[in-house]
Amino acid sequence: MENKEGADPRNEFTSDSSWTLPGPDPVSDSVNYFFDRESSILSEFGWNLQPDQAEEIERFGELDRTETRPDLAGNFSGSQSSGAGAAAAGSGSGTASNPSGSADVSTSNPSVSSSSSEDPPEKSTGSGGKPPEIPSKVRKKGQKRIRQPRFAFVTKSEVDHLEDGYRWRKYGQKAVKNSPFPRSYYRCTNSKCTVKKRVERSSEDPTTVITTYEGQHCHHSVGFPRGGLVSHEAAFAGQLTPAVSQFYYPGVQLHREIPPSITQSHQVPIDVGGSRALPEPTPQLPTDEGLLGDIVPPGMRNR
DNA sequence: CGGGTTTGACCAGCGC
DNA sequence: GCGCTGGTCAAACCCG
Numbered sequence: 001m002e003n004k005e006g007a008d009p010r011n012e013f014t015s016d017s018s019w020t021l022p023g024p025d026p027v028s029d030s031v032n033y034f035f036d037r038e039s040s041i042l043s044e045f046g047w048n049l050q051p052d053q054a055e056e057i058e059r060f061g062e063l064d065r066t067e068t069r070p071d072l073a074g075n076f077s078g079s080q081s082s083g084a085g086a087a088a089a090g091s092g093s094g095t096a097s098n099p100s101g102s103a104d105v106s107t108s109n110p111s112v113s114s115s116s117s118e119d120p121p122e123k124s125t126g127s128g129g130k131p132p133e134i135p136s137k138v139r140k141k142g143q144k145r146i147r148q149p150r151f152a153f154v155t156k157s158e159v160d161h162l163e164d165g166y167r168w169r170k171y172g173q174k175a176v177k178n179s180p181f182p183r184s185y186y187r188c189t190n191s192k193c194t195v196k197k198r199v200e201r202s203s204e205d206p207t208t209v210i211t212t213y214e215g216q217h218c219h220h221s222v223g224f225p226r227g228g229l230v231s232h233e234a235a236f237a238g239q240l241t242p243a244v245s246q247f248y249y250p251g252v253q254l255h256r257e258i259p260p261s262i263t264q265s266h267q268v269p270i271d272v273g274g275s276r277a278l279p280e281p282t283p284q285l286p287t288d289e290g291l292l293g294d295i296v297p298p299g300m301r302n303r
Numbered sequence: 304c305g306g307g308t309t310t311g312a313c314c315a316g317c318g319c
Numbered sequence: 320g321c322g323c324t325g326g327t328c329a330a331a332c333c334c335g
Binding site: 168169170171172173189 | 306307308309310
């Protein structure tokens with residue numbers, strides 16, 4: 001399966017047809033923040049990143065051109081202006097703490113999830129010969145797999161599975177083509193929650209972890225055990241996504257973030273299931289500024 | 304014992 | 320049409 005040679009880095013992402021990455025196109029007027037440990041900066045797609053990172057991003061841009069999703073794109077018509085986008089994501093976080101709001105990401109992408117809300121998109125395929133147990137498994141043949149909005153994070157971390165405030169159950173792991181690192185599949189342990197996430201280490205930069213969230217949490221996180229970091233991911237993963245998806249790209253958001261708390265300098269023992277013990281009680285619930293307010297220097301926001 | 308992980312198998316989708 | 324790859328399932332296993 002995995003072929004480690006003749007690797008075309010791009011396949012890493014292009015293989016996923018549902019990906020839509022913000023690229024250097026008019027639409028990306030909105031701001032897409034990427035965080036870099038070294039410079040701890042964020043920038044739009046033009047960024048001031050390390051050469052290799054810029055390279056990586058370029059790949060994304062390219063992807064965007066080749067993997068556009070009309071359905072999502074159209075949906076994105078609202079494409080707020082950049083600054084607004086960022087701020088919106090933040091203020092939108094107001095909805096973040098709002099369950100209904102979070103569950104609404106679907107509505108932000110009617111073409112993608114309107115139907116998925118009721119009938120779970122993926123598990124539907126049900127692995128082959130398994131006896132259909134739930135309706136979702138009896139997906140009609142020919143019926144396309146419905147994907148929910150995805151949000152990807154590129155995180156510099158030594159830990160694969162980053163704590164994000166939710167509890168996840170691993171349901172699969174696969175070797176990925178062109179990558180020496182396996183991809184892990186997680187599902188939210190909340191039975192009513194269909195959110196899934198994939199975690200894989202970048203083949204190009206083993207120090208970075210690519211986390212892709214799919215769907216929206218229909219419940220609150222179990223807590224914010226790791227303060228800042230968690231709030232970041234949790235926010236994006238389950239609470240801010242709605243806002244983000246609305247104001248940015250409904251499809252995929254790529255954030256390059258290097259949560260200080262998980263870098264070597266401040267390694268925190270990741271407790272996947274846990275999400276309790278927190279050295280410093282940092283509620284970190286989205287404020288008016290929401291996630292961005294937490295991780296994006298105000299000065300950087302309005303671009 | 305309950306919940307999470309591992310792992311092999313299966314199927315759908317997509318590209319050639 | 321075929322082969323490859325990603326995504327998911329579920330039995331077996333592990334761990335607290």
